[in-house]
Amino acid sequence: MTKNIYLPEMATIQEVIRETHNIMTFRVTLNNPEAMKNFSFKPGQVGQVSSFGTGEATFVINSPPTRMDYLQFSVMRTGEVTSKLHSLKAGDQIGVRAPLGNSFPYEDMKGKDIVFVGGGIGMAPLRTLLLFMLDNRADYGKITLLYGARSPVDMAYSYELQDWLDRDDLDTYLTIDAPYEGWQHKVGLIPNVLLDIAPSPGNSVAITCGPPIMIKFTLQALEKLGFKDEQIVTTLEKRMKCGVGICGRCNIGTSYVCMDGPVFTRAQLRQLPNEL
Amino acid sequence: MKYQQELKDSIRKALPGLDVVIAWSAGYDPLHATPHFIRREEDIDRLEIGPFSVHNLATYLPGLRGKKVGIVVKGCDSRSVIELLQENLINREEVTIFGFPCTGVVDQTKIRKALGHTGKVDFCQIASQTVVIGLGGEEHKLRLSKVLADKCFSCQYPNALISDHFVGEKISPSVQTEGDDDLEAFEKMPMDERFAFWQKEMDRCIRCYACRNACPMCVCRDHCLAESRDPHWLSQEDSVRDKWMFQLIHAYHLAGRCTECGECQRACPMDIPLLLLKKKMNKEIKELFQYEAGVDPEATPPLLSFKMEEENINEREW
Amino acid sequence: MAKVQFIKSADVKPWLAELAKEHRVFAPSYDGEALLFRPFDLEQEIILDRAATMPPKKTVFPQSEKLVDFTYSKDPENLSRVKIDARETLPEGSTVVFGSRPCDARGFTMFDRVYLSDKNTDIYYQARRKNTLFITLACRTIENTCFCNWVDSDPCDPTGSDVLAIPMNDGYLLESVSEQGEKLLNSKLLADGSSRKVEADKICQEIAGSINNTKDLSQAPAKLLAVFDNMQFWEEVSAKCLSCGACTYLCPSCYCFNITDETNGMKGKRLRSWDNCMSAQFTMEASGHNPRPTKAHRLKNRVGHKFSYYPTIHGGVISCCGCGRCIKSCPAGIDIREIVLKAIDFEPAAVEE
Ligand code: SF4
Ligand code: SF4
Ligand code: SF4
Ligand code: SF4
Ligand code: SF4
Ligand code: FES
Numbered sequence: 001m002t003k004n005i006y007l008p009e010m011a012t013i014q015e016v017i018r019e020t021h022n023i024m025t026f027r028v029t030l031n032n033p034e035a036m037k038n039f040s041f042k043p044g045q046v047g048q049v050s051s052f053g054t055g056e057a058t059f060v061i062n063s064p065p066t067r068m069d070y071l072q073f074s075v076m077r078t079g080e081v082t083s084k085l086h087s088l089k090a091g092d093q094i095g096v097r098a099p100l101g102n103s104f105p106y107e108d109m110k111g112k113d114i115v116f117v118g119g120g121i122g123m124a125p126l127r128t129l130l131l132f133m134l135d136n137r138a139d140y141g142k143i144t145l146l147y148g149a150r151s152p153v154d155m156a157y158s159y160e161l162q163d164w165l166d167r168d169d170l171d172t173y174l175t176i177d178a179p180y181e182g183w184q185h186k187v188g189l190i191p192n193v194l195l196d197i198a199p200s201p202g203n204s205v206a207i208t209c210g211p212p213i214m215i216k217f218t219l220q221a222l223e224k225l226g227f228k229d230e231q232i233v234t235t236l237e238k239r240m241k242c243g244v245g246i247c248g249r250c251n252i253g254t255s256y257v258c259m260d261g262p263v264f265t266r267a268q269l270r271q272l273p274n275e276l
Numbered sequence: 277m278k279y280q281q282e283l284k285d286s287i288r289k290a291l292p293g294l295d296v297v298i299a300w301s302a303g304y305d306p307l308h309a310t311p312h313f314i315r316r317e318e319d320i321d322r323l324e325i326g327p328f329s330v331h332n333l334a335t336y337l338p339g340l341r342g343k344k345v346g347i348v349v350k351g352c353d354s355r356s357v358i359e360l361l362q363e364n365l366i367n368r369e370e371v372t373i374f375g376f377p378c379t380g381v382v383d384q385t386k387i388r389k390a391l392g393h394t395g396k397v398d399f400c401q402i403a404s405q406t407v408v409i410g411l412g413g414e415e416h417k418l419r420l421s422k423v424l425a426d427k428c429f430s431c432q433y434p435n436a437l438i439s440d441h442f443v444g445e446k447i448s449p450s451v452q453t454e455g456d457d458d459l460e461a462f463e464k465m466p467m468d469e470r471f472a473f474w475q476k477e478m479d480r481c482i483r484c485y486a487c488r489n490a491c492p493m494c495v496c497r498d499h500c501l502a503e504s505r506d507p508h509w510l511s512q513e514d515s516v517r518d519k520w521m522f523q524l525i526h527a528y529h530l531a532g533r534c535t536e537c538g539e540c541q542r543a544c545p546m547d548i549p550l551l552l553l554k555k556k557m558n559k560e561i562k563e564l565f566q567y568e569a570g571v572d573p574e575a576t577p578p579l580l581s582f583k584m585e586e587e588n589i590n591e592r593e594w
Numbered sequence: 595m596a597k598v599q600f601i602k603s604a605d606v607k608p609w610l611a612e613l614a615k616e617h618r619v620f621a622p623s624y625d626g627e628a629l630l631f632r633p634f635d636l637e638q639e640i641i642l643d644r645a646a647t648m649p650p651k652k653t654v655f656p657q658s659e660k661l662v663d664f665t666y667s668k669d670p671e672n673l674s675r676v677k678i679d680a681r682e683t684l685p686e687g688s689t690v691v692f693g694s695r696p697c698d699a700r701g702f703t704m705f706d707r708v709y710l711s712d713k714n715t716d717i718y719y720q721a722r723r724k725n726t727l728f729i730t731l732a733c734r735t736i737e738n739t740c741f742c743n744w745v746d747s748d749p750c751d752p753t754g755s756d757v758l759a760i761p762m763n764d765g766y767l768l769e770s771v772s773e774q775g776e777k778l779l780n781s782k783l784l785a786d787g788s789s790r791k792v793e794a795d796k797i798c799q800e801i802a803g804s805i806n807n808t809k810d811l812s813q814a815p816a817k818l819l820a821v822f823d824n825m826q827f828w829e830e831v832s833a834k835c836l837s838c839g840a841c842t843y844l845c846p847s848c849y850c851f852n853i854t855d856e857t858n859g860m861k862g863k864r865l866r867s868w869d870n871c872m873s874a875q876f877t878m879e880a881s882g883h884n885p886r887p888t889k890a891h892r893l894k895n896r897v898g899h900k901f902s903y904y905p906t907i908h909g910g911v912i913s914c915c916g917c918g919r920c921i922k923s924c925p926a927g928i929d930i931r932e933i934v935l936k937a938i939d940f941e942p943a944a945v946e947e
Contacts, residue, residue, distance in 0.1 A: 002715045002717050002720070003715075003717075004682050004717050005714055005715070005716065005717075006661045006662065006682075006716075006718070006853070006864070006866075007661075007662060007680065007682045008662075008680065010678065010680060050855075050864075052662075052664045052666075052678050052680060052855060052857075052862060052864070053664075053666075053855050053857040053862045054855055055505075055853070055854060055855045055864075056853065057880070078880035078881050079880030080505050080506055080880075081880075082880065091672075091674075091675050092675075092676070093675075093676065093677065093678040095678075095680065212883075237879070238877070238879070238885070239876075239877055239878060239879045239880075241851070241852060241853045242851075242853065244713070244714045245708070245711075245713065245714065246708055246709055246714065246716055246849075246851075247850055247851050247852070247853070247869070248708075248849065248850035248851070248869075248871065248899075249850065249869070249871070249876050249877055250877075251895075251899070251903065252885075253819065253822070253898070253902075253903055254902075254903040254906045254907050259713070273819065273822040273823070274822070274823055275822075275885050275886070275891070276885055296833075303927045303929075304738060304739060304921055304927065304929050305738040305739075308927055309927070310834065310926065310927030310928075310929075311833075311834040311926055311927065312834075313830070313833040313834065315830070331925075331926065331927075335836070336833075336834070385627050388627070389627060392643075392644070393643070393644035393735075395644055395645060395735060395737030395738065395739070396735055396736065396737055396738060397738060412735060477626060479625075480625050480626070480628055480630060482648070482657060482839075482843045482844075482868070483657070483839070483843075483868070484838050484839035484840040484842075484843045484844075485838050485839060486836065486838035486839070486840040486925050488838070489836040489837055489838040489925075490836055490838070490925045490926075497837070497874075498837075498874035498875070503873070503875050505854070511854075511856045511865075512658055512852065512854045512856070512865050512867035513658050513856065513865065513867075514656065514657040514658035514867070539925075542925065543836070543838070543840070543925030545628075545647065545648075545840045545843075545844055545923040545925075546626075546628045546647065546648075547626055547627035547628045547647075548626065549626075
C-alpha cells in the first residue's frame with residue numbers, strides 16, 4: 001500500500017523543556033514502537049508537528065540521528081499552532097510527519113574544519129548537525145561554534161552549553177548583544193564576534209542559521225573572512241503546508257523549499273530568483 | 277463616446293502632475309473593456325469610454341494612497357469616491373477626478389443570456405438604442421435597454437457627483453423604467469423561501485472572494501475574517517453555511533456604505549446575484565436612517581456614527 | 595486499437611442515464627447563469643455547444659476534502675490523558691465526466707506530474723483520478739479566449755481523456771483513448787462508427803484551421819526569469835489585478851491547496867481546501883513576514899509558475915492548457931497571454947534608468 005503522506009504518526013510528548021520566554025523544546029516518541037525503531041533521518045531534515053484541531057507547523061528535528069531515544073523539536077511561539085504546542089505537557093499526544101526535506105551535506109563535510117554560526121532559534125538545526133558530528137568526531141577536523149542570542153536568558157539549550165564549552169574537541173564561543181551582569185562570555189553582534197574569532201576559510205565549511213538580518217550580516221562577514229559561496233551553508237524558512245512539494249506555496253522560482261530545501265549553500269541561493 | 281477626445285485632452289493636460297490616471301481601454305474582445313492605467317503620454321491614445329466601461333475604478337484608489345492619482349468616474353463610481361473620502365480611506369488632495377455624462381453600461385451577463393454565449397464575438401456596434409453583435413459569423417441585434425445594467429435604469433446620478441474636470445454637458449437622470457424588480461420579487465417571498473433561494477444561489481460559490489476584492493468599500497481585503505484563524509469564524513469546508521456566512525458578514529460591513537455599484541455581482545465568476553442582498557440591506561438602512569451612501573462628502577454613514585436615540589429604532593420598548 | 599463508436603444526439607441522455615447506474619455522472623448544465631458540471635439528471639438540459647464556466651476540476655480535486663478524521667477521548671489506561679485517534683478517509687466510487695473539453699481534461703495531466711510523482715503519491719488524488727473517466731468533447735466553437743494551440747495542444751487533443759467525442763451534425767463519434775474509456779463504449783445505444791472516422795478527422799482538421807495563429811512560447815521560461823527582478827514590469831502588468839482567486843480557481847491546471855483543522859467538540863477533521871498564489875495569505879508566515887507582499891509579486895508567481903518554473907521542472911510542459919477561463923472570468927480583464935508575450939518581447943534596455 002502506498003504511504004499516506006498526509007497522515008501523521010501519532011506521538012507522545014515525553015518531556016517538555018522551557019528554553020526561553022518564547023521557546024520550548026519537546027522530546028517525543030512515536031507511539032508505534034516499530035515506526036520509532038525504523039525511523040531514520042538525516043541532520044537538517046524537518047517534520048510537520050501537529051496538534052489535532054489546530055494544525056501543523058514545521059520544525060527541524062534537532063536531536064541527531066545518532067541519539068534515537070526521542071525526537072526533539074524546539075518551538076518558538078509565533079502563531080496559532082506554536083501557541084497551542086506551548087500549552088502541551090508530557091504525556092500529550094501530537095502528530096508527526098517526518099522526515100521531510102533535504103539535509104546538510106554532512107558527507108561532503110567529512111575531513112573539513114567546521115564553523116557553526118547560530119543566532120537565537122537558528123541554533124536548533126545547528127544542534128542536530130553539531131551533535132551528529134560530535135558523535136562521529138573522527139570524521140571531521142576542527143569544529144568551531146559561535147552561538148549568539150539577545151541576552152543570556154534568550155539562549156536555548158543553556159543546560160548543554162557548559163558541556164560544549166568544556167569539550168577539548170570543540171571551540172565554543174557564546175555572545176550576547178549587550179552587556180549583562182555576570183555574563184562571562186563575549187558581548188557583541190554575531191557577525192562582529194565572528195570577525196574577531198576569524199576562523200580560517202582554508203579547508204572549512206561554515207554553517208549559519210538564524211534570523212534574516214543576522215544571516216545577512218553573517219554572510220557578509222564570512223565573505224570578508226574569505227569563505228567562498230560553496231563553503232557556506234544555510235537554511236531557509238517558508239510557510240509550509242504539505243511539506244512534500246504538492247501544495248505549491250513554498251517555491252522560490254523552481255525550487256520548493258519543503259523538498260529541495262531547507263538546506264542550501266550560498267552558491268545555490270545565488271541561483272534562485274530573489275524572493276526571500 | 278462623444279466626449280472621449282475631450283477627456284483625453286483633459287487627461288493629457290493633467291498627466292504631468294500625476295503618477296497615474298486610471299481609465300478604461302479596449303479589452304480582449306469587442307465586447308469587453310479593461311481598466312487602463314495611464315502612466316505615459318502614449319498610453320492616453322488607448323483610452324476608451326463607453327457602454328463597456330463597467331469597472332468601478334474607485335476600487336483601486338485605497339491601494340494607491342501616497343500617489344497622485346487621476347481617476348475617470350461614471351456617476352455611480354463617483355459615489356464610491358465620495359464614500360471613500362467620507363471614511364478617510366483616501367485623501368482628497370491626492371486624487372484628481374475626471375467626470376463625464378454617463379449614458380449607461382452593459383451587463384455582460386444579460387448579453388450572454390440573450391445570445392446563448394458570447395465566446396466568439398467578432399464585432400459589436402452600438403448605435404443609439406441598438407446593439408449589433410457579430411457572433412461566429414452571424415449578426416445579432418439587441419435593444420440596448422435589454423442589456424443595460426439594472427443600476428442604469430434607476431440611475432439618479434449619471435454625472436459625477438464630484439469631479440475636478442468634467443467633460444461634456446451634464447445630462448438629466450433617466451426616468452425610472454424598471455425599478456428594483458428583483459428586490460420586490462424577493463421581498464414577496466416568505467422567509468423560508470428566501471433562505472432556500474440563497475442556499476441554492478450560494479451553493480455554487482467557489483470562495484474566490486472576487487466579490488470582496490472588487491468592492492470599492494471593502495478595506496480589509498488581505499485581513500479578512502474569511503481567511504482568518506484568529507478569530508476563527510469560518511471553516512474551510514465547502515459548505516453553504518460558510519459561504520452564506522461570509523456574504524452576511526460582507527453585507528453587514530457594507531450596510532449604509534454600499535453605493536450599489538454592483539461590482540460584487542459583476543466580479544462573481546459564478547454569477548451569484550449578490551447585489552440583491554446589498555440592495556435589501558440598503559433599503560433597510562434607508563428606512564431606518566433616511567441615509568443614502570456616497571452622495572454627500574460631508575456626511576457620516578449611519579453605522580459609523582452613534583446616537584443615543586435613533587428616530588426609527590425603538591429600543592426602549594423592546 | 596481504439597474503439598470507434600457513434601451515438602445519435604438524441605441518445606446522449608439515455609446513454610448517460612445508463613452510465614449513471616454504475617458511476618456518478620457529471621455533465622454541463624446551468625445553475626443560475628453559471629454553466630457547471632453538475633450531477634447528471636434526466637430532467638436537466640445538458641449544454642454542449644459552449645465552454646462551461648468552471649472546468650470539471652472538482653470531480654478530481656474537490657474544493658474542500660477531508661484528509662484525516664480525528665477524535666479525542668479519555669485514555670482508558672490513564673484517565674488523566676487524552677487519547678487521539680486519527681484515521682484517513684479515502685474517497686470511493688467511480689465518476690464519469692461527460693462534455694469536458696480537451697483543455698479541461700489535459701489540466702489533470704498537470705496535476706499528475708506533481709501529485710503522482712516518483713517522489714510522492716497523493717493517495718486522495720490518486721483514488722479519484724484513477725476512478726474518474728473523461729468523455730471529452732472536441733471543440734467546434736473556438737472562443738476568443740482560447741489558445742490551446744499556443745501550449746502544444748489543439749481542440750481535438752485526447753491527452754488526459756478516456757474517450758474523445760467529436761461533434762458531427764447528427765451525433766458524436768466516440769473514440770476510446772484509454773482502456774477504461776473503451777469499457778464505457780459498450781452500450782446498445784452506440785453503433786460502430788469506423789465508417790465515419792474519415793469525416794470526423796476532417797472536422798478536426800477544419801477546427802484546427804479555424805483557431806487563431808499560434809505563438810511561439812519556447813522563450814517564455816527564460817524570459818520570465820529574466821524579468822523576475824524587474825518590479826516595475828510586474829507592477830505595471832498587475833496594476834488592475836484585484837488579487838482574488840477567480841483566475842486560479844477556474845483554472846483546470848491550478849492545483850494549490852491549504853491544510854487546516856476544524857473541530858467540533860471532541861471530533862475534528864483535517865481538511866484540504868483550494869488555495870491560490872494570488873492570495874496575500876498564501877505565503878504569509880507566522881512572523882508576519884511575507885515573501886510575496888504585493889499583487890505584483892503574486893501575479894509574477896502565477897504567470898511564472900505556469901510558463902517558466904513548471905516547464906523547467908517538468909520537461910518543458912507549460913502548465914497552462916490555454917482554456918482562457920482566467921481571461922474570461924477575471925473581473926479586471928487581465929489577459930495572461932498578453933503578460934507572457936510582453937515578457938517574451940521585453941528588452942531590458944527599455945527600462946534602464
Ligand atoms: S448607474 Fe448611472 S452612472 Fe452608473 S453606469 Fe449606469 S448610468 Fe452610468
Ligand atoms: S465572487 Fe462569487 S464565487 Fe467568488 S466568493 Fe464571491 S460569491 Fe463566491
Ligand atoms: S488576475 Fe483577475 S481573476 Fe486573477 S486575481 Fe487578478 S483580478 Fe482576480
Ligand atoms: S492559466 Fe488561464 S488559460 Fe491557462 S489553463 Fe489556467 S485558466 Fe486556462
Ligand atoms: S499558478 Fe499559483 S495557484 Fe496556480 S498552480 Fe501555480 S502556484 Fe498554484
Ligand atoms: S509546503 Fe507544500 S509545496 Fe512546499
